[in-house]
Amino acid sequence: MKSGFILKAVMHTLKHRKGAFLISVFAIACAFTFLSAVGSVTFGLAASAVNSSLKYPLIVGPEGSSDTQLVMSTIFSIDKPRAKVSYDVYKELKKDPRVVAAYPMARADSIKGVPIVGVNNEFIRDLNEGFFQFKKGLDPDNIFDEKDMFRAVVGYKISEKYGLKLGSRFVGSHGSVGDPGAHVHAEFTYTVVAVMNSVHGPEDFLVYSSVPSVWKIHDHDHHHHHGHGHEDGDHHEKVEHEHDHDKDGDHHEKAEHDHDKDGDHHEAEHEHEHDKDGDHHEDEHGHEHTAGIHHEDGDHHEDEHGHDHDKKSAFEDPMDVRTNELSAILVRTKNPVATSELEREYSTRDGSTATDTGKTIRRIVQYMNKAENVAGMFSYGTLFIVLVMVFVTILMSINERKKEMALMRTLGIGRRSISLMVMIETIITTFLGVLLGVAIGHFALWYFKPLIDMNLGINLEPFIFTSIEVQGIFITLIAGQLLALLGMLRIYRMNLIEEVARD
Amino acid sequence: MNIEVKGISKSFESPDGSRVDVLKDVGFSLKKGAVLKLNGASGSGKSTLLNIISGLLLPDSGSVKMKGIEVNSLKESRRDSFRAENIGYIFQTFNLLSPFNVMENIYAPSAFAGTLKPGFKEKTVKILKEVGLEDHEKSMPFHLSVGQRQRVAVARVLFTEYPLILADEPTASLDRVSSETVLKSLLKCHDKGSIIIFASHDPLFDSLNPDMIFDLEKGGLL
Numbered sequence: 001m002k003s004g005f006i007l008k009a010v011m012h013t014l015k016h017r018k019g020a021f022l023i024s025v026f027a028i029a030c031a032f033t034f035l036s037a038v039g040s041v042t043f044g045l046a047a048s049a050v051n052s053s054l055k056y057p058l059i060v061g062p063e064g065s066s067d068t069q070l071v072m073s074t075i076f077s078i079d080k081p082r083a084k085v086s087y088d089v090y091k092e093l094k095k096d097p098r099v100v101a102a103y104p105m106a107r108a109d110s111i112k113g114v115p116i117v118g119v120n121n122e123f124i125r126d127l128n129e130g131f132f133q134f135k136k137g138l139d140p141d142n143i144f145d146e147k148d149m150f151r152a153v154v155g156y157k158i159s160e161k162y163g164l165k166l167g168s169r170f171v172g173s174h175g176s177v178g179d180p181g182a183h184v185h186a187e188f189t190y191t192v193v194a195v196m197n198s199v200h201g202p203e204d205f206l207v208y209s210s211v212p213s214v215w216k217i218h219d220h221d222h223h224h225h226h227g228h229g230h231e232d233g234d235h236h237e238k239v240e241h242e243h244d245h246d247k248d249g250d251h252h253e254k255a256e257h258d259h260d261k262d263g264d265h266h267e268a269e270h271e272h273e274h275d276k277d278g279d280h281h282e283d284e285h286g287h288e289h290t291a292g293i294h295h296e297d298g299d300h301h302e303d304e305h306g307h308d309h310d311k312k313s314a315f316e317d318p319m320d321v322r323t324n325e326l327s328a329i330l331v332r333t334k335n336p337v338a339t340s341e342l343e344r345e346y347s348t349r350d351g352s353t354a355t356d357t358g359k360t361i362r363r364i365v366q367y368m369n370k371a372e373n374v375a376g377m378f379s380y381g382t383l384f385i386v387l388v389m390v391f392v393t394i395l396m397s398i399n400e401r402k403k404e405m406a407l408m409r410t411l412g413i414g415r416r417s418i419s420l421m422v423m424i425e426t427i428i429t430t431f432l433g434v435l436l437g438v439a440i441g442h443f444a445l446w447y448f449k450p451l452i453d454m455n456l457g458i459n460l461e462p463f464i465f466t467s468i469e470v471q472g473i474f475i476t477l478i479a480g481q482l483l484a485l486l487g488m489l490r491i492y493r494m495n496l497i498e499e500v501a502r503d
Numbered sequence: 504m505n506i507e508v509k510g511i512s513k514s515f516e517s518p519d520g521s522r523v524d525v526l527k528d529v530g531f532s533l534k535k536g537a538v539l540k541l542n543g544a545s546g547s548g549k550s551t552l553l554n555i556i557s558g559l560l561l562p563d564s565g566s567v568k569m570k571g572i573e574v575n576s577l578k579e580s581r582r583d584s585f586r587a588e589n590i591g592y593i594f595q596t597f598n599l600l601s602p603f604n605v606m607e608n609i610y611a612p613s614a615f616a617g618t619l620k621p622g623f624k625e626k627t628v629k630i631l632k633e634v635g636l637e638d639h640e641k642s643m644p645f646h647l648s649v650g651q652r653q654r655v656a657v658a659r660v661l662f663t664e665y666p667l668i669l670a671d672e673p674t675a676s677l678d679r680v681s682s683e684t685v686l687k688s689l690l691k692c693h694d695k696g697s698i699i700i701f702a703s704h705d706p707l708f709d710s711l712n713p714d715m716i717f718d719l720e721k722g723g724l725l
Contacts (some may be wrong), residue, residue: 412587
């Protein structure tokens, strides 16, 4: 009964002093909301990064790229690739017995700032999460087809955000937002043929198209730059195009076959756009519009028919007849030894560099952990200030209740019971503050998840308890106990009888 | 229960650093059901003596013996529990615990001491009726008038049936009706055998017919 009544007394006291009590609880809750958010967001970033490293242990990219830049531009599609790696490297990797799978990756356009990444059918197939929406009649393992080059597969979150549903058509803009050379490619219209289920990774925030579609745009840009001498901002691309021009002659001849195939497609489905495109280029670019003319050239059609039997394989591996460049190659290796060997080999040769995704991501995560630590320090700083505030509130409460405590003493209620009451009050205040803060923090994360996911390109798990948060809970509860003990000491030192005498 | 107060002296330090003797060699003994009135002007040491008897304050010298126990030599926690079981204390004002309602204020000391007996709520209701507060069971102290609060304090004394009741100017700020209720309640306690030691200038309290009057200014029994 005694302990029950002490608890009842505590509840009565908290109710009686609900103003100070609620302010204390709310202050702790606010600090904890901050801590929960910091923990969950950094955890989401790290988890997303680590998952990606498991999927693609090796990334091969252009020579001169840094490890971090390769990972950031391929896994997270943050920042643009700065150079190109030859498609031959991809072919070589694909043949390598140490490689389980290699995926070419080419980036050019974007839609509303979301990168359109050129990949192949294997990449989409191996993501293996199924489709939320899928165009009837298509083979899910061969979505990208040379007959309809500008097919797009949209990540789940991007589909949700921009309403890119099955059948939606859109044009990409060349270059990223803010790029001085950025311009819209009205002549290349993408059609959404599939929306992927969420893969809970950066893929949810991307738009995928075929590598050839990306090269088509690159070819276009290449000529476009020549004609205008555009300051594109993407100097590497421009320089490489100019540099490879002689080689390109060769390449163009070879490429014509594919262009013809594209020509077929364009004539069949985008006749008006194509004509317009042709007019436009002739008006503005004169001689350089050879690619456009090629599409309408009957000879090439014959030529294309000649290669018809080889169509599928040509599409699956079509880039050797195009500009032969990729942004990067994602590689699944047989084992860590293979990853290490391939990394060394492809880093030491001309024209490419390679990074062990796991190692690089560990470095990035370590860096993020530092950022988390800094954010955590701010959170703990806030929490410390709040706890000091709570302690001041407790002391004020004790001072205000001196008389009442003195009266309790006259009623035979001992210091121990009174101190116990103050201790329980403090513990309840900190506990409720923590509980409320954790609840608000996680529900806020749940509520703002779409916004956070979209802006950070992560798949936030709003109801996961992170280490920083668990630490915070323990620290706050222990600090609450210490505050309670200090409160008890204060009561023990007080001469409550003076209060009675003063009465 | 008898009470024996022997050679109690107490001095305090004054603001100028000198010691002021408030009580000097105070002594008396009371038997069960006795009533003692403390006389003396303000500052004569009435409250100090009551605090020493209750065990709230320790004397510089002397002893207070109740139930054969020297209360002032007990450890603080034992003194607290002894007080909770044996001594009811009524002050001029501020007798109630603000977070508790009227009923809870009445049985709080017993509840904290862990000595509540079954039927305590019925007993509380009955006592509240006796002091004219039957409609205020759930009222909070701040909803009550000064007179009503004092009646709750007296109801608490009636509830616990303390063998010793100390009252320090219990009716000083009360109206006639409330003062009469307080007095009636104390008389009831007296009838049940409680020792009552009170300090009051209220002539109404003469009807308590004190067995002894102790004049603190003169330093002896009258």
